[in-house]
Amino acid sequence: MMSQDDAHRLAYLEEARELLADLEASLLELETTPDDTDLLHKIFRAMHTIKGSGAMFGFDDIAAFTHDVETVFDRVRNGQLGVNRQLLDLSFHACDHIRALLEPGLDQDAILATQGRTILDGFHQFAGEDAAPSLPEAPREGHPPEERRGCQPLIYRLRIKPHADMLATGNNPLHLLEDLCALGDCRLFLHTEALPALDVLDPESCPVWWDCVLRTTASRQEVSDVFVFAEDDCELIIDILDDSCAEDGEQAHKLLGQILVERGDITPEDLEAALSSQKRLGDILTDQGLVHPTQVASALAEQSAVRTLGQKAQPERLEKTSSIRVPADKLDFLVDLVGELVIVQAQIRQAVDERGDPALRSLAEHLERLSDSLRDSTLSIRMLPIGATFTKFRRLVRDLSGELGKEIELVTSGEETELDKTVIERLGDPLVHLLRNSIDHGIENPEVRQAAGKPPIGRISLSAAHAGGEVLITVADDGGGLDAAGIRTKAEQRGLIAPGADLTAKELYHLIFQPGFSTAKAVTSISGRGVGMDVVKRAIDALRGSVEIDSDPGQGTAITVRLPLTLAIIDGLQVQVAGEYYVVPLGLVEECVEMARQADGAERRIVNMRGEVVPVMRLRDVFGLGGDAPAIEPIVVAKVDGERIGIAVDRVVGEHQTVIKSLGRLYRDVEEFSGATIRGDGTMALIVDVPALVRRVAETDGLR
Structure with missing residues (x-):
């Protein structure tokens, strides 16, 4: 059984990988907008989180490596260093190195240490420093990692007094306070008693200071790290007011006098003398000139903040989180169980129909509604936006275009399009090969493009969109097109x-x-062996999808991948032909009509639907089934590639919750069927791949 420590480490690994993905996306944005200070702060915070959490969970090598990278980026965000391609290249290499350090069980410590040293040397050369010193030990002050894990938030008191010349060193106290607020619930009190009149104010000095009450799960060292580059430019005092890791979990709120004494604003003797008066303590101390009114106001603000934050702590411990992480195998097992439930529900419904018992029919209908809701809810959990997959490809395009000496812009659209988790996971490799092919073979070199009257910067578009029960993913470039x-x-x-x-x-x-x-x-390191596109075709076929190519010589190529929304359960329309049952995906079906034979008994190949001529194909003829068609044939009208197609059958049975079962390797080349399902009576029905069937009929017999 997994220990709690192992569970925490796994959670950190997953969080770190997400942070690295966000970090790479931010670095790519920074390349186009190098003056975006908000983006620099976002990058710095991501690195700081990776470092701090890494130290907490025992990933000391990651914490030490990221600390040096973070140091350079702190100088960048303070304006001491500029953003250029060298910095971004080093940053991407650093992301790759951290990702390699995250891999569990990786036995390449010496190689990784050398790689890390090379990257850090590059950062130090960029910053105009000597080679990087030996990697320091990860910070371990405050609560050790084993003690801080699983602890409730702490309440800290901070006094931050910038030196008068702090701004001249490049440090900005507002940036420090911003990072501090990012750690948790932060209450700030500004002291302006030393602020001079406007006519004598030095705009380059910092005459104000802050008291702060911070409630956070961060360790004392993580709070202190916010000021790691400003330690010599300010007076910093950090105290823990309330430790929620204490056994009793509670601490009485302190009185105003206690707070002022602890801060050093007054002495115990001053407090004792003041308490002998009948006035309110704050008024007494102010009247006697022992403290400034703003100090009293600050202490009262702290007292109120600690009380508020302390009251908030208990409900937050019981409050449900907005999201949870679930292992993928548990989710897959749940979907399998729902699939079996759908099959059993269909069997119950058929048995009830045969018995004709009204009471049982009512219960069966209620069970069917619950089964539908459970199915939809479970499948919606598996649906994820494809945008996260698209984001990863920006780095690929950047690196490969630089390696080939080309300038290429990647434009994405439809990132919000949702697709089954399993489909997204298995779609990564095919899209990588398609993009590599467009970069290497599609987009020309800048000189060739300019000679052809094109802009020197090539353009690759990656888009996704829903089309009925399918998702269309298109990779298009404005290159030279395919040479037929x-x-x-x-x-x-x-x-x-x-x-x-x-x-x-x-x-x-x-x-x-x-x-x-x-x-x-x-043959190059990128392509030339004829493997990539073969991999694409096999992977898409395995997902029950299809690939289409359109190319305009000299103008570009567009490759469209058609994929089903899900690989698990779909709504289908069950039909019967010559005693055999088939399922047509309901997402493609527009309506059902009937068509009578002609007066001379000949079979019609078209049907007139409200003035529109719709071609008809008969499943009986396409599948080579025997027997005679009925005099009046039901026609299932489906929409494929924007065109309406009629499918003639013997009987329309009705809607059917279809649990998709694979046909096995023996039938992998049968494109007309995307799988099979089990009917209520235990028999099997084949699921018709309508687009593939239409393409086959159009290529062989034609549709007219």
């Missing part, structure tokens, strides 16, 4: 097609998906 003649020559040389074979442009384009096929003149 070159593809034909290469295919004839390899014996893939007969010399002079009559093929359409699209048929020629699809030859690039053949194993080992490549038109590259030389």
Whole structure:
């Protein structure tokens, strides 16, 4: 069984990977807007979180490495260093190095240490410093990691008095307070008693100071680290007012006099003398000139803040979190159970229909509604926006374009489009190959583009959109397009097609998906071995999807991937043909109509629907089933690629919750079916892949 420490470490690993993804996205934005100070603060905070949490959970190597990188970025955000490509390249290498250090069980300590030293040397050279010193030990002051894990928040008191010349050193106290507020619930009190008149105010000095009450789960060292680069420029006092890790978990709120004595604003003797009067303590101390009115106001603010934060602590411990992390295998197991429940529910419904008992029918209908809701809820948990996957590709385009000496801009759209978690996970590699292909083969070199009248910066578009029960993902570039003649020559040389074979442009384009096929003149580290596009085709086929290619010579290429929304459960329309049952995905179905035979008994190939001519294909003929069609045939009207297609069947059974079962490797080349499902009586029904079926019929028999 996993220990609590192991669970915390796993949680940190997952959080760190998310932070690294956000960090890379921010670095890519910084490359286009190097003067964005908010972005620099965001990058610094991400690094600070990775470092602080790494030290807390025992990842000392990550904490030490990130500390040096963070130091350089602190100088950048303070305006002492500028943003350029060298800094960004080093930062991306640093992200890769931290990601490698996160890998569990990686036995390459010596290699990683050398890589880390090389990266840090690069940062120090960028900053104009000597080579990096030996990696320091991760900070361990305050509560040790084993003591701070799982603790409730602490309440800290901070007194921050900037020196008069603090601004001249490049430090800005407002930035420090910003970082402090990012650690938790922060209450600030500004002291202005030393602020001179406006006519004698030195604009380069800092005559104000702050008292602060901070409630946070961060350790004392993490709070102190906020001021690590300003220690010599300010007077800093940090005290713990309330330690929620104490056994009793509670501490009485302190009186005003106690707070002032603890702060050193008054002595115990002054307090004792003041208490002998009948006035309020704050008024007494102010009247006697022992404290300034702002000091009393600050102490009262602290007293109120501690009381408020202390009262807030208890309900927050019981409050539900807005989200939780669930292991993927548990979620997959839940979906499998829901799938089995859907099958059993269908069997119960059929049994109830056969018995005809009204009471049982009512219960069965209620069970069906609950089953539908549970199915929809479970599947919605698995649906994730594809935008996170798109973000990862910005780094890929940047690195490869730089390696090839090309200037390429990646434009994304439709990031909010949701897709099944499993589909997204298995979609990464195919999209990587498509993008690499566009970068290497599609986009020309800047000189070639300019000679052709194009802008020197190439453009790759990555988009996603819903289309019925499918998701369309398109990778398009404005490069030179596919060379149909070159593809034909290469295919004839390899014996893939007969010399002079009559093929359409699209048929020629699809030859690039053949194993080992490549038109590259030389093999490079990026492409040329004819593997990438073959991987794309196999991966998309495994997801029950399809790939389409459109290319305009000299203008660019667009590759569209069609994928089902989910691989688990769908709504389907169950139909019957020649005694066999089939399921048509309901997301593609527009309506059902009927078509009678012609007077001479001939079968119709088209149907007139409110003035629109819709071609019809008969499943009986397409699948080679025997028997005679009924005199009046039901027509299921589906929409494929924007066109309406009629599917003639013998009988429309009705809607059916379809739990998709794989057909197995033996039938992997049967494109017309995307899977199978189990009906209520235990028999099997095949799930029709309507787009693939339409394409096959159009290629063989034609639709007219």
